[in-house]
Amino acid sequence: MRNTFADPRSSLVEPVLSWFDDACRPLPWRSPDVTPWGILVSEFMCQQTQVDRVIPRWHLWLDRWPSPADLAGADVADAIRLWDRLGYPRRAKWLHESAVIIRDEHGGQVPTATESLRALPGVGEYTAAAVQAFAFGLPSVVLDTNVRRVIARTLNGQAQPRSHVTNAERAQAAALLEHDRPAEWSAAVMEFGALICRAAQPACDGCPVARMCRWRTDGYPAPEFEIRRQAAFAGSDRQARGRIMSLLRAADGPITPSAIESAWHDAPQIARALDGLVKDALIEQTPPGDFRLRSTAEGQPAQSAQIDH
DNA sequence: AACTCGGGGCC
DNA sequence: GGCCCAGAGTT
Incomplete structure (x- = not known):
């Protein structure tokens, strides 16, 4: 038998x-009135970040940008600011880029097809399947x-x-x-x-x-192979990048290189981090050579860019 | 296949 | 101090 x-x-x-x-758990994105966009945002935020840390940030994000078009029309610098300390700020940048694609190529609606989802930056095998299952109830x-x-x-x-x-x-x-x-x-x-x-x-x-x-x-056999141990965070390039992003998120305007260097103990390391962040298009250098979060807003600051009635 | 990429909660 | 976390993109 x-x-x-x-x-x-x-x-x-x-x-x-x-x-x-x-x-x-009664996670907020499990509420029946949550949109596919709300699910997509939750999946971006939950990539490598604990659910309990995501919840308050998810509320802030959807209050500010309730639809893909809302985020697509915002400055990516504001997206990075609201992302705050969730980590991996490139996720905020990717989410913003995904919102633009959803607005421009999918009529503002989160797509359901695997190929369409995977074409969004930051959406990999897991996230595409999760959106299909949790936003649309599909077997994936x-x-x-x-x-x-x-x-x-x-x-x-x-x-x-x-x-x-x-x-x-x-x-x-x-x-x-x-x-x-x-x-x-x-x-x-x-x-x-x-x-x-x-x-x-x-x-x-x-x-x-x-x-x-x-x-x-089977008696809880030990792991069959070693998991690669991640490098210590303290003093790492990642911490240096995070320090720069923290300074620029909090700043109203550009910050001088010397101000950034003074916030870190290793000058060559902070220089590499700045270079990497520019290459990643998370920050940019203004003509005088100062640094700020990369902006996708055109022309004047937000106050002057408001619609005129 | 191996690297890189934040930051924090928890032990 | 180490480990883990609703991974993804690049080389």
């Missing part, structure tokens, strides 16, 4: 969906770090997934969509990975699928 756990749709999907129906293979970890543990008996997505994972994830609640499953399994099947200290006590989890029944 076959293992009753042979079909993960009954052993994994059903329990996790039931768990989710009761335990899911949503593979974020949570889903990958749940599959690795429960189905494959591995402590953690590999460093990059494999086709085998995609096939496993696709098989888990073969029921009548595919989009809800994608949300449920992400939530399950975030709250129960956590990377550190998984909550196996009270886990609804503890009995079928291969990692658990």
Whole structure:
């Protein structure tokens, strides 16, 4: 007789969906009146940033730019300012560029087709699938770090997934969509990975699928390979970039190079960071040689650029 | 396939 | 101090 756990749709999907129906967090972008744009913004913000840090920033962003056209008409410098300390400010720039494309090429509506979504800067495999599932209810293979970890543990008996997505994972994830609640499953399994099947200290006590989890029944085998350790943040180029962006976000006008250098201990490092930020088109140099956030606004400052009645 | 890219929460 | 986080783009 076959293992009753042979079909993960009954052993994994059903329990996790039931768990989710009761335990899911009331995240603001799960509210029924949220637009696809609101979902897209949430996905950009949640890339490599914890949900709890995103929530207040998501509210501020949608209050200010409730539609793609609203953001598309704004100065990218203001987008970077409102992004504030969420990290990876290129995401704010990409979101602004995506808004322009949505306004100009999609009639102001977030597209649903995979090719159209992937053509938006900052929208990769995960984000495109997430928008399809969470904004449009479509069955799509949503593979974020949570889903990958749940599959690795429960189905494959591995402590953690590999460093990059494999086709085998995609096939496993696709098989888990073969029921009548595919989009809800994608949300449920992400939530399950975030709250129960956590990377550190998984909550196996009270886990609804503890009995079928291969990692658990195999005795929690150690990871099969080392995860590449990320470099220390203190004193890093990334921190130097962040310091510059912090100064420029807070400034009303351009800042002199000497003012920027005085805010960092390593002159060559800050010079490299400035060069990189200019190359990334996050900042720009004014004719006198001062630095400011790159602006896409034309002509005069916002006050003079207001519409005249 | 390996790098780079913020910043903070948590242990 | 290290680890992790609803990843994506570049080389």
